[in-house]
Amino acid sequence: RKEVEQDPGPFNVPEGATVAFNCTYSNSASQSFFWYRQDCRKEPKLLMSVYSSGNEDGRFTAQLNRASQYISLLIRDSKLSDSATYLCVVRDGGATNKLIFGTGTLLAVQP
């Protein structure tokens, strides 16, 4: 089983749509969780951290369910500029501070 699993997509949605991405992780000792965004042929950039109580940043909402080892990202009112690959990222439970990356979910927002 992969340490971090995501649906690769692609998710093709019209502008203005709401879209949700899900991610599961295998290590119950994981303590920190993130969503990164990666544009084509570019480096990943931190979109938002994911907190236990859930958190929101503008049109983006992240949720964490520790019992199910499940993370989600909701994007409301999709813009063309949201088109990218969204990476689910989990810090491993050991002392090394390593981040484990999912393979990413591709989002294509259509005009």
Add this chain to the structure above:
Amino acid sequence: DGGITQSPKYLFRKEGQNVTLSCEQNLNHDAMYWYRQDPGQGLRLIYYSQIVNDFQKGDIAEGYSVSREKKESFPLTVTSAQKNPTAFYLCASSTPVVGGYTFGSGTRLTVV
């Protein structure tokens, strides 16, 4: 501005050659990392260093070597022993405790 600089942006290597990818950061981060990304795959950890003069192998270290002689610098050498080196290489750094990584803009290596 603080950040991570990777060079070169594009690199072409002949089979049998060693090449070195540069990674420099001025964020005063202790930890640095090298990842490889292949099309359709996630980032895979090659090597990481949590402190100067110390580094550990990641998941796919075979055919690669690193050094960490300075806090700011973490160069990666792709040796001729790496059988399939064509990939996008990403360097990152972080503080040791919390937070995510800051990535460089990457080096795209192609074997010709």
